[in-house]
Amino acid sequence: MKPKKLYRSQKDRVITGVFGGLGDYFNVDANILRLAWILITAFTGFIPGIIAYILAVIIIPLSEK
Numbered sequence: 001m002k003p004k005k006l007y008r009s010q011k012d013r014v015i016t017g018v019f020g021g022l023g024d025y026f027n028v029d030a031n032i033l034r035l036a037w038i039l040i041t042a043f044t045g046f047i048p049g050i051i052a053y054i055l056a057v058i059i060i061p062l063s064e065k
Contacts, residue, residue, distance in 0.1 A: 007063035018056045021063065 009020030012030050019037065023030030041049025 006060055008057070008060050010063055010065065016057045017062065018053065018060060021060060 004025060006025045007021050008017035009024060009030075010017060012020030012023065014020075014034070019030045019033045022028075022033050037049060037053070
């Protein structure tokens with residue numbers, strides 16, 4: 001069996017496809033992850049969540065398909 005790899009989604013994307021890719025990887029609806037990220041970011045003062053998102057965009061490669 002081929003191991004799963006984490007990629008940013010080109011199909012399920014709102015801005016960069018980070019949550020679409022995470023949703024595919026963890027078999028979770030991407031909208032739930034987006035909502036959780038918004039809530040966590042709002043309650044932690046915005047800056048940590050925004051930095052984490054920018055790092056995810058930089059680190060996670062874009063899928064080929």
